[in-house]
Amino acid sequence: MNASQMLAHIADQLRMALGDIPARNGSGVMSVWPVNYLMIHVVPWPHGAKGPREAFTTKPNAWDSDREALVTLIDTFCEKKEQAKWPEHPLFGKLRQGLGCAFVQTSSGASMPRAISTSI
Numbered sequence: 249m250n251a252s253q254m255l256a257h258i259a260d261q262l263r264m265a266l267g268d269i270p271a272r273n274g275s276g277v278m279s280v281w282p283v284n285y286l287m288i289h290v291v292p293w294p295h296g297a298k299g300p301r302e303a304f305t306t307k308p309n310a311w312d313s314d315r316e317a318l319v320t321l322i323d324t325f326c327e328k329k330e331q332a333k334w335p336e337h338p339l340f341g342k343l344r345q346g347l348g349c350a351f352v353q354t355s356s357g358a359s360m361p362r363a364i365s366t367s368i
Contacts, residue, residue: 251311252308252311252314253308255308255311255314255315255318256304256306256307256308256314257299257303257304258318259306259314259317259318259321260302260303260304260305260306261303262318262321262322262324262325263305263306263321264300264302264303264335264337264338265325265334265335266321266324266325266328266335267334267335269302269305270302271300271302271335271336271338272300272302272338273336273338273341274336274337274338274339274340274341274342275341276339278339278340278341279336279337279339279340279341279342280341284337284340284341284343287340288340299339300337300338300339301338302338
């Protein structure tokens with residue numbers, strides 16, 4: 249995944265969390281607590297494992313506009329992080345308050361600064 253694709257992927261994760269991209273309800277073993285907690289906080293995401301298709305909806309465009317859209321989505325997400333109800337995650341199901349925020353931070357945190365700084 250190149251830097252432009254990473255920006256689009258992270259933006260799609262935020263759009264799913266905000267309900268802007270409809271996502272199917274989580275099912276299966278990873279959607280049950282404490283398994284979802286372990287997968288978000290403890291177990292590293294397996295190399296080559298695919299994320300939910302909803303997190304790969306947007307195709308990269310111009311770097312500056314994609315970066316600006318991502319910054320806006322981060323701001324929106326941060327403003328709403330204390331809301332009581334969030335859409336279900338397609339893999340991890342219904343996340344307890346705070347766990348959804350942690351997932352977005354965990355899944356994008358290591359890659360986002362590198363992706364943004366790579367092409368600035």
